[in-house]
Amino acid sequence: MAFGTRSGFLRSGIAAIAIGAVTFGAIAPVWTTPVQAAEGPASVADLAQGRLDAVVNVSTSQNVQGPGSGNQVPMPQIPEGSPFQEFFDDFFGPQGRGGERGQSRRVQSLGSGFVVDAQQGIVVTNNHVIADADDIEVNFNDGSKLKAELLGKDVKTDLAVLKIDPTKHKLTAVKFGDSQKARIGDWVMAIGNPFGLGGTVTVGIISARNRNINSGPYDNFIQTDAAINRGNSGGPLFNMDGEVIGVNTAIISPSGGSIGIGFAIPTEMAVSVIDQLREFGETRRGWLGVRIQPVTDDVAESLGMKSTTGALVAGLVEGSNVDNKEIQPGDVIVKFDGKTIENARDLPRVVAESPVGKEVEVVVIRKGRQETVKVKLGRLEEFEKKETKDDTDDEGTDKSTEQPDKPASVDVLGMKLAALDDEMRTRFEIAPDVQGVVVTEVAPNSAAAEKRIAPGEVIVDIGQETVGSPDDVEKRVDGLRKEGRKNALLMLASKTGELRFVTVRVE
Incomplete structure (x- = not known):
């Protein structure tokens, strides 16, 4: 499988991205208003007609340095004597698309977007569609074009807001709906610019909600099978009332095309980000x-x-x-x-x-x-x-390391423990502000070893009770056994003080 991102999901920075394929079911009664029929919509013609003009193609261009400049795309590694050797030499060589050594060239890409405010000329798209662009142009369904200004972008949610001059073209805007009301199985319609072909309408259903595809810290995607391909990124996902409930952003694809699994940013997340980008030019989370x-x-x-x-x-x-x-x-x-x-x-x-x-x-x-x-x-x-x-998290804290007398060492849960005194701090290079009981040894195949506890880590508390000596640890673990607990929750501090929790079997 070929994927476009580290998470295994395609996002098109060079020719925007998208969402999945659909096959239409049985024909329902004649479509008159944007309502949902049990067999599926017989037609979405009226719904699409009123919204095609609001969906735009977003064209970007940027200067890319040619070979020899340090920014060129490296030549792929291929076997010597390969039948493709000549092709790659021509393409990546000094006379290829990179032009003369050190020369820059113009690279263009296409994505999608949609107008959300006709009076102010506000257009929403994906961040990856316009990332690193020198020039951004909005292309309308009637063939006209306008230069666009970037108001703000947010990498974490992959959203961007553009502004165009509303006096130079009659704009049609679409409204946001409540994505929280959308249910799995609801019909949806996507409009976008797949493969640079121009405005394209596809229909499908919501396949799943709250999807995490590991693309960012706030993943909460709507999954759909409405056919979306490269170039659909930034386009709207509509419900059957004609409201935007998502911004198409990514697909799973082994070939670069739609296989029926795509993702849209839900409006419950997107609207607040878009409002902040419009008002401040940045997010304020x-x-x-x-x-x-x-x-x-x-x-x-x-x-x-x-x-x-x-x-x-x-x-x-x-x-x-x-x-x-x-x-x-x-x-x-x-x-x-x-x-x-x-x-x-x-x-x-x-x-x-x-x-x-x-x-x-x-x-x-x-x-x-x-x-x-x-x-x-x-x-x-x-x-x-x-x-x-900041180059370091060290706050310059100078806390006393004096400790009361404690037992020298005990064995608990496969760990050999010792009081955290000056000698142990020096031995394991433990920061002055870390307090607790230090782990000096971990027995192989022990309960502690299973959880990758390592010598030099410090037990800060057990079961939400602070421990200050090896004896405290032993008593606390014995107490948990008497309570019938199967596991002990340990808060561990690293040498620098970073905390983590692990559960260790006490049976």
């Missing part, structure tokens, strides 16, 4: 300032939870400009600002959609009890800029 892990079956059992709902807080991010001190490592966030958190993937998306500076209520499970805490959100982008400037 809420930021909780925590590191999270999934709640696995083992974690749920070790915390006495009946289900794996929620997101486990692995630690608070230092310097995160967030008032989040009421949240503690080991908390399981099950509700954020009234929204249920089903899994760890839900939390970043819900937080990002929240206003910066808003004080929200967060429901957590802490030591087997449900508690509500308040947090004032920071801004994610501010933290990311700070991280880019």
